[in-house]
Amino acid sequence: MLGLPKGEVFLVPWTEDWLKEFLLEKGRIQEKIGKYILAIHHIGSTAVEGLSAKPIIDIAVEIKEFNDGKHCVSLLESLGYSYKGTNILPDRHYFNKGEPRTHQIHMYQSGNRFLMEQLKFRDYLRNNDKARMEYQELKMNLSKANKNDKHKYADEKTDFVKSILEKI
Template sequence: MIGLPAKVVALHPYDPAWPRLFQEEAARLQAAIGRYVLDIQHVGSTSIPGLAAKPIIDLAVAVANFEEAAVCIEPMERLGYEYRGENGLPRRHLFVKGTPRTHHVHINEIHSADWQQQIAFRDYLRARPDLTGEYARIKQQLARQFPTDRRAYTEQKSGFIFNVLRKAIPGLVPQPGDPLRVRMFRSNAECYRWWETTVEAVDDDSLVTFSPPGNLIHETQGEWRTQGAIRAHYWFARPYVLLEIYGPDGALGGLYVHVSSPALVKNAELYVTDHELDVVKQPGGPAQIVDEVEFIAAAATYGYSAEFQAFCRQIARDALTLVDHWQPSGWRQL
């Protein structure tokens, strides 16, 4: 009824037993950690009637405080769960259970964007069978495209999820002039770089930021400041980021495309996972794919599947055309 081997993407038809299996596991959690939690909800695809899903029960657990919720780790481990830390989502405790995998538990602060978004997405699709059907078609296509790569499968459906959340949660997306923190992750869920910037433009498909010269960049090994200005274009359903780099004099210094996950927005933060394959175009020169060595190393380190490697390389080839036809906006400070 439930259970999926590691590194397998397989969708099962909706099973009416899934709500009961959630209730049974929620009762176990309540007995083990109930004194520390505020709510337990069934989330994810198995919580949406009629939707095909990976046969893994997702449980969202609300707590008052992330740090204090560390007290849940030991009793969860006694229930057979493995603790995965934040696993790419700041201030989330992730637990997984079963071989093959049967349950995921996400412990979030009740006031957090993650808690709000999980519930809002579920409730919106429960009320919209037409969108449930569209989501099922997207999931099935991605399962065929990435049959052995859950990371790629999850990343590439994020655009649909985000568009639903924009309808379900008014004001989700920052507006022009708003401050925004950008976090760049590696494929092991490590945040390796972050900075503050300002939203310049936003529409249904994308968000654009502008950072002036001297912007402070934080990295795990230290800090540095940019010499010129950077305009960054992020898309909610496209697997890349495009940067316009300007020198201190305002002249265009180059275009860069990072093959990445689509952008995710939570509160006043934007998250992107960098897959370490890039395209560069210098003024007057041809666009070219770079960082092949880094990409090969990342594929080996993070276990990119063959189909995901091929996908990333195709995105890079498509980006050659993108940058060749790109019309930079020029340096206009906010």
């Protein structure tokens, strides 16, 4: 299953289909804006085997220069993405696709702090069963408590994420 209706928060069990979908989308993105890209990363919970997640594929696109993101807008729109600008989330161009939402692109300049934190957190969860299980339990509880408030759901995960990032 892929897609999260606007305003809803729910989790589904991890599936290898998420990796397949990421790889397909990575190819589409690379084909359209490859000359601006340094790397494309699968981020977020769908990138961590065994972790339940909101059914949205999060993609980090690493570009050479932040302003290159502006050159990518119409090309990504041709793939069905909607450009949401640079004011939604810090230091990134943000795009989403679908209704219900199926994909999100977070486009960062190479070396960006938020990108590096995303990758470190993802890799830590991939390699640490105990932390992954703790995060799973937290997410399950928060998704039940915040079924219609994605911002509160996300905010209440912050302390856990920070505690991991401080360790690594």
